Amino acid sequence: MTAPASRLTAPGGGIFRLSRARVAERLARPVARPRPEDRHIIELPADARVTLAAVLVPLVNRGAEIHVLLTQRTAHLNDHPSQISFPGGRVEGGDESRIETALREAEEEIGLARDRIEIVGMLPDYEIPSGFRISPVIGWIEPPFELRLDPFEVSEAFEVPLAFFLDPANHQRRTYHFNGRHRDYLAMPYQGRYIWGATAGMLYSLYLQLTAT
Numbered sequence: 001m002t003a004p005a006s007r008l009t010a011p012g013g014g015i016f017r018l019s020r021a022r023v024a025e026r027l028a029r030p031v032a033r034p035r036p037e038d039r040h041i042i043e044l045p046a047d048a049r050v051t052l053a054a055v056l057v058p059l060v061n062r063g064a065e066i067h068v069l070l071t072q073r074t075a076h077l078n079d080h081p082s083q084i085s086f087p088g089g090r091v092e093g094g095d096e097s098r099i100e101t102a103l104r105e106a107e108e109e110i111g112l113a114r115d116r117i118e119i120v121g122m123l124p125d126y127e128i129p130s131g132f133r134i135s136p137v138i139g140w141i142e143p144p145f146e147l148r149l150d151p152f153e154v155s156e157a158f159e160v161p162l163a164f165f166l167d168p169a170n171h172q173r174r175t176y177h178f179n180g181r182h183r184d185y186l187a188m189p190y191q192g193r194y195i196w197g198a199t200a201g202m203l204y205s206l207y208l209q210l211t212a213t
Contacts, residue, residue: 018066018162020120020140023059023210027121027138032208037173039184040201044127054101054135055088057123057206058112060159061142067159068203069141070195071110074155084195086202087112087154088134098122098135106139110157111148116141123205128198129183136202160190165203166211 034041044050058069073083087106095101099122103114117139126134147157164170165188172187174196186204187196195203 018210020061020118023138023140024120026210026212027123029209029212031124032205032212034208038186038204040173040186040204042127042129044131044133049131051132052091052098052135053089053132054091054098054105054137055086055202056102056106056112056117057086057136057138057202058106058117059120059138059140059162061140062159066162068162068165069157069159070199071149071154072156072158072193074151074153083197083199084193085199086136099137102135102137102139109150109154111150112141112145116145118142123202123209126198126202126205132198134198134202136205138206158193160193160195164188164190166207168207171200171204171207 060067060069070084071087073085087109088102089105089109091098091101092104095104099119103117106112106117107114118141119137120140121138123136123138126136128134149155149157170188170190172189173184174187175182175184177183185197186200187194188200188203189195
């Protein structure tokens with residue numbers, strides 16, 4: 001798959017020219033390090049019981065700009081009901097790689113055929129307090145493509161311009177206290193949709209990698 005360069009103008013005024021090849025090149029660079037204020041990024045203790053998982057971060061080429069495809073989980077799920085996420089899940093025994101996990105889950109959850117996805121790179125693993133170590137796999141998608149949502153897991157799929165996430169003015173650092181626990185987290189609300197937690201954290205990692213000088 002090939003794509004022309006995309007000219008992205010972030011709300012803050014920054015201009016990003018990104019093509020499939022440019023995204024792949026930036027993802028292949030050394031990992032951009034978190035900043036001191038990024039307290040939402042954690043590392044699990046060495047003796048933690050870890051569950052391996054992977055998600056697909058789909059970048060959709062819309063010509064004038066690139067969009068990020070996201071999903072809204074159904075309200076009845078036991079884990080993270082109604083939250084906004086990427087298609088993904090636990091690594092299963094038959095998965096040969098994290099890429100395979102991400103592709104399988106995207107096919108199962110939203111019916112996105114793997115032959116419509118070109119893998120352009122990965123982000124550093126993202127760890128969350130519940131013990132999950134999530135590998136974000138970046139996929140490039142050229143329209144047209146079809147989605148078939150699993151109604152049990154996914155209530156909706158929607159797109160957000162990548163430029164929105166590349167504007168640091170849209171990165172909100174927040175804290176909550178619950179049952180004696182203190183947690184820092186990131187939020188990126190967009191048009192009434194509350195994108196936060198691990199999803200916002202992985203989008204922030206993408207921002208660091210794509211905008212690092």
